[in-house]
Amino acid sequence: MHGMPFASSSPRAIAASASSPQVVSSWKPGSGIPKRxxxxxxxxxxxxxxxxxxxxxxxxxxxxxxxxxxxxxxxxxxxxxxxxxxxxxxxxxxxxxxxxxxxxxxxxxxxxxxxxRPTRVAHVMYGLEMGGLEQLVVRLSQHGRERGIESVVLALGPDGPVRELLQRANVPTVWLGGLAGMTPAAIRRLAQEVDAFGADVVHGHDVGPWLNAVATRTLRPRTPVMGTFHQTVEPQGKLRPAAMAAAMFTNSLVACGSEVRASLERWSPKLLSNVVTIENGVPLEVATGAEARHAARERLGLPQDVKVVGYLGRLSEEKGPDLLVDAFLRHFAEEKDTHLVMIGPGPMEAALRARAAASPLAGRMHFTGALLEASKLLPAFDVYVQPSRREGRSLSLLEAMAVGLPTVSHAIPAIREVHSDGQTALLVKSEDVDALGGAVKRLIHDPELRSRLGEAAKREAQRYSLSTMVDTYAKLYRGAAARAQA
Structure with a gap:
C-alpha cells in the first residue's frame, strides 16, 4: 500500500498514487453547508x-x-x-x-x-468506484438527512461513478485525488476537511479509511471516530498492533453481521466494549412484477422470453464471479434459452469477458461493467447467484431478497446468517462448481421452487430495512457527538 508504513490484508486499505486534490461537487470546504x-x-x-x-x-x-x-x-x-x-x-x-x-x-x-442542530458526519472511504460499501454510504448520507444527520464524503482513492450518485443525492463530496493514505499530507488534509465541515463525528469505512480517520484525532482529539467493517478482517503483521492501538481511540467499531463481529472481537482489545453490530439495510419498497421485469430486460438488451441467471457485485476474487462463469460454461452449454448477466466492475472483469468471448456461449453471456442504480435491474433475473468465497453482509444479496428472487449461494457463515437452505435459498459447498451449476439448473427447471424460495426470501428481507439501519446509525452518531460535547 503506497504511503503506508505497513501492509494490509484489506482490499480497500489505502489509496495510491498522489495527485492534486479536487472537490467534486459544488460544495467547497467551509461553504455550501456552513461551518458551525x-x-x-x-x-x-x-x-x-x-x-x-x-x-x-x-x-x-x-x-x-x-x-x-x-x-x-x-x-x-x-x-x-x-x-x-x-x-x-x-x-x-x-x-x-x-x-x-x-x-x-x-x-x-x-x-x-x-x-x-444537525449532527454532522464526515465519511472517509477508499474511493468513488462502484461497490456495496460505497452505495451504503450514499444511502446512509442521503436518508440520514431526514433524521437530522448532515454528511460529507471524503474519498482517498480512485475517482468513479459513485460521485454522480452522491451529487444526485446532494451529498457534499471531496475527492482527494488519489492522495496516499497514512501520510502526514493525507492526515492534515483529512483533518482540514473535517474541520471545514464542522464534523461532530468522523466515520471510516473498512480498515484503511478507518485508520486514516483515527489518525485525524492527532489534530482533532475531541472529535469522535467510528469505523464500520463491511467484511471480515484479520489484521496481520505490523498492521495488527496498529489496528489494536487505533481501536482504543475509536468510539465504536461497527460490524455489519455476526461473522464480521466475531472477527473484530478476535483482535480488538478485550477490555473495550466498543464493538457493536448494525445490520446492513436495503430499500424494501421496490418495483417488481411484469412491468419492472420488462423494463429491466429492455435496459439490458435481453430478450423477454429467455431465462436469466444473474449476479450483481464487484468482479473480484473474494466475490467468486469466476466460479459462476465456470458453472455456466460447464452446465448451460445446451440450455439455449438461458442467459448469464454479470453486473458490476472489478479487477477480474477483463479476464472474465475474454473467457466468455472465446466460448461457444459468448452470445448468452453479458457483462455490463459499472452501472448506476444497478439494483433496479434485478427484476430482469429469474435466479440470483451469490458465489462469494468470503462475505460480510452483501447488499446485493439483500436487494435480491427484497425483489423476491430465489438465490443460489455458497454455505459460508455470512450467507447462512441470512439464508436457510431449502427455505429461502439453495446453499452449496464453497468452491464446488458442479454443485453451484447443478443448483442453478434445478431452479431454472422448477418454476414452483423458484416461486416458493423467492416469496420466502422476500418475507425474510423485512429484517433488513434501510430505515432501521439509518435510524440505528443516527442514534449512534448523536450519542457520540453528545458525549464529546458534555
Missing amino acids: GSSGGPQGPVGVGCTRVSRRTEAPGKRAGSPRGGTVSSRAAKEVPLLDIRRAGGRRRGVVGLGCVPRLAASMTNEMHPKA
Whole structure:
C-alpha cells in the first residue's frame, strides 16, 4: 500500500498514487453547508449587515449564537439603519439593522422553540468506484438527512461513478485525488476537511479509511471516530498492533453481521466494549412484477422470453464471479434459452469477458461493467447467484431478497446468517462448481421452487430495512457527538 508504513490484508486499505486534490461537487470546504457558527449556519442567524449586540457578549459587531464569535464590518454597520429593541419592562435586548428585523424575529422564535442542530458526519472511504460499501454510504448520507444527520464524503482513492450518485443525492463530496493514505499530507488534509465541515463525528469505512480517520484525532482529539467493517478482517503483521492501538481511540467499531463481529472481537482489545453490530439495510419498497421485469430486460438488451441467471457485485476474487462463469460454461452449454448477466466492475472483469468471448456461449453471456442504480435491474433475473468465497453482509444479496428472487449461494457463515437452505435459498459447498451449476439448473427447471424460495426470501428481507439501519446509525452518531460535547 503506497504511503503506508505497513501492509494490509484489506482490499480497500489505502489509496495510491498522489495527485492534486479536487472537490467534486459544488460544495467547497467551509461553504455550501456552513461551518458551525458561520453566517447563515445553524447557530448564526445574524450575518453581515445585521448587527446585533447581545447581553451576553456586549461587544458591537459580534455574531450572537456563535461560540467562536465573529465580527461585522464597521462599514456594513454604518450603512444599515439601527433599531433599538427593548424587552418588556424597558430592558434592552439589543441593537439590530432594520433590514434584519424578519431574521431577528425568526431568531427569537427559534430561541423560544429551539430546533436540534444537525449532527454532522464526515465519511472517509477508499474511493468513488462502484461497490456495496460505497452505495451504503450514499444511502446512509442521503436518508440520514431526514433524521437530522448532515454528511460529507471524503474519498482517498480512485475517482468513479459513485460521485454522480452522491451529487444526485446532494451529498457534499471531496475527492482527494488519489492522495496516499497514512501520510502526514493525507492526515492534515483529512483533518482540514473535517474541520471545514464542522464534523461532530468522523466515520471510516473498512480498515484503511478507518485508520486514516483515527489518525485525524492527532489534530482533532475531541472529535469522535467510528469505523464500520463491511467484511471480515484479520489484521496481520505490523498492521495488527496498529489496528489494536487505533481501536482504543475509536468510539465504536461497527460490524455489519455476526461473522464480521466475531472477527473484530478476535483482535480488538478485550477490555473495550466498543464493538457493536448494525445490520446492513436495503430499500424494501421496490418495483417488481411484469412491468419492472420488462423494463429491466429492455435496459439490458435481453430478450423477454429467455431465462436469466444473474449476479450483481464487484468482479473480484473474494466475490467468486469466476466460479459462476465456470458453472455456466460447464452446465448451460445446451440450455439455449438461458442467459448469464454479470453486473458490476472489478479487477477480474477483463479476464472474465475474454473467457466468455472465446466460448461457444459468448452470445448468452453479458457483462455490463459499472452501472448506476444497478439494483433496479434485478427484476430482469429469474435466479440470483451469490458465489462469494468470503462475505460480510452483501447488499446485493439483500436487494435480491427484497425483489423476491430465489438465490443460489455458497454455505459460508455470512450467507447462512441470512439464508436457510431449502427455505429461502439453495446453499452449496464453497468452491464446488458442479454443485453451484447443478443448483442453478434445478431452479431454472422448477418454476414452483423458484416461486416458493423467492416469496420466502422476500418475507425474510423485512429484517433488513434501510430505515432501521439509518435510524440505528443516527442514534449512534448523536450519542457520540453528545458525549464529546458534555
